[in-house]
Amino acid sequence: MSSKISSHPRVRFAPSPTGYLHVGGARTALYNYLYAKKNGGEFILRIEDTDEARSTQESLRGVVDDLVWLGLMWDEGVDPVTLKDVGPNGPYRQSERLGIYKEIADKLLKDGKAYYCFMTEAEIEKQKEEAKANGSFAHLQSPYQDWPLEKALERLKTGDKAVVRYKTKGLEKDYIFTDLVRGEVKFPSDMVGDFVLLRSDGMPVYNFCCVVDDHLMKITHVFRAEEHLPNTLRQLMIYEAMNWAVPEFGHMALILDEDRQKLSKRKGAVACGQLKDEGYLASAVLNFIALLGWSDPQGRELLSVEDMKQVFDISRLNPSGAIFDRVKFKWMHTMHLRALPNADLWKAIQPFLAREHMELPQDPAWQGKSLDLFKPYMETLADAIELYRPLNDKAYVILPEAEETLKWEPTKAVLASWKNLVQAHPSDYMTEEEFLKLQDEVKNQTGAKGKHLFMPIRVAVIGKPHGAELKTLVPLMKKSSLVSRAEQALAKA
Known part of the structure; x- marks a missing residue:
């Protein structure tokens, strides 16, 4: 069993399309990607979709799209748009490699390293129950382990179904390898019994197709989560049986939540x-x-x-x-x-603003100015929705919570003064300083102060008496928009 494949690194990320791309899977993909790029190697995307019941095209599309979003682009694998094979070592979807697995399994059968097992589920369960009753945890003992291949093939012709099991008999030794993350790892061979390679319907199990694919795709390093560590013993046995070079393994720690439980x-x-x-x-x-x-x-x-x-x-x-x-x-x-530069950030928030059908100025100078003001208030791109919502004229409505403010005695005078002063402003936009001066002028003209001054103006700008800082918003709003909103507020006062 050789331990070195090539000095040229080839690594793979091999998701199962049975759900979403978890951040743990994304980290595995990232480490493989970084190792390939740092060392001038290739990063391969292989799709492990032999779980026919749970694998879906929708999940595959989602996983591929997420990897593209992250920018972890692969050198070989399924095309990110068409999902067709790209590269010299395909097919890259395991469901399309069944003939390859059958060929390797046939070789192991012929060499006497695997056998057809006709045990039924009931027989397997009975053996487990008997072992449990005796306080034993012995591995499965198949009565078919030493059947000649010809005898098994004759029985298959009668229509009986059988799995293909790997024969562990005689492997009384320790399997030792150096894990690139954990150091030396030792597995005694008796940790596992005769394990399945092919199910009775011909579908391969994970450990078997994983080894076959890694060998044929010339994978030199396998970086994966530590939950795969126990699989390594079975895989080493298959490498040994086929006399194939073994890749280097590195098993990464799990990602945990704040309670030190597996992240969910x-x-x-x-x-x-x-x-x-x-x-x-x-x-x-x-x-x-x-x-x-x-x-x-x-x-x-x-x-x-x-x-x-x-x-x-x-x-x-x-x-x-x-x-x-x-x-x-x-x-x-x-x-x-x-x-992020403002131009890039503006592009990044567009899908979120579009989701709310916002119509905002297309002027890059205005967009940059708005981001200068709003960026300190943003933790995620989605925060842009509520920050920009008040600037969308089509979304302006006077909310029920403004009714009390509109009934106050000074409100009508405040709104009229505000509207006239805005209308008289010499330019389309005002600065924060100009807004504060204008607000003081409303106070001088009407005698209103405190909430009787600020809340009616806020209703005239955002449709409600509480909310965004007006000194931030008003400099981003066109004079015509402010006048139109003031008129709507006046009509209800």
Whole structure:
């Protein structure tokens, strides 16, 4: 069993399209991507879709779209648009490789390293119950283990169904390998019994197709979550039986929530697609998950993908579980968001503003000015919705909560004075300083002060007596818009 495949790195991310892309999966993809890019290798996307009942085209589309959103583009695998194969080592979807698995299984059967097992579920269950009753945890003992292949093939001709099992008999030894994250790992061979390679319907199980694909796709390094560590023993046995070179393995610690439990949806968004919908930037997501189990040699916390590519080193992966601290994630995201140039940030918030059908000025100078004012109040891109909503003339309505303010005795005079002063303003927009001066002039003209001054003006600007700071909003609003809103408020006063 050879231990070195090639000095040229080839790594893979192999999701199952049975649901969304979890941030843990995204971190695995990121580490593989960074290793390939840092070392001049290839990053392959393989789709492990042999679970026919749970794999869906919709999930595959979602996983691929999430990887594209994150910018983790692969060198070989399914095309991000058509989902067709791109690369010399396809097919890249396991459901399309069944003939390949059958061929390898046939070789193992012929060499006497695997056998057809005709045991029924009832027989397997009975053996388990008997072992349990005897206080034993012995592995399955198949009566078909030593059947000649010809005898098994004759029985198959009668229509009986059989799984193909790997024969562990005679493998009394320790399987030892150096994990790139955990150091030396030792598995005694008797940890597993005769395990299934092909189900009775011909569908391969995970450990078998994983080894076959990694070998045929020339994978040199397998970086995956620690929950896959127990699978490695079965995989090493298959590599040995086929006399194939073994890739280097690195098993990464799980991502945990604040209670040190495996991260799950119960504590908030853990799906990349959901984070995107909630207004998180891909750059911040990548920065945050990169540091969940890896550290920058310079101790930096804010990193771009380009920064990571330059310094990524597997030796800095931590075998201990990493906490997904949502408070820190929010802080890191805010830093990324505020570092974006205004033109890029405006482009990023467009899907969120479009979702609310907002009609806003197309002038880049206005857009930049609005972002200068609003950026400090934004934690996510979705925050732009409520910040910009008051600026959308079509959304202006006087809400029921303004009724009391509109009935106050000074309100009509305040609104009339406000409207006339705005109308007389010499330019289309006013500065914050000009707004404050104008507000003081309303006070001088009407004698209104405190809430009797500020709340009617706020109704005339945003349709309600409480809410956004007017000194922030008014400089972004055209004179004609302010006059039209004041007239609507006056009509109700």
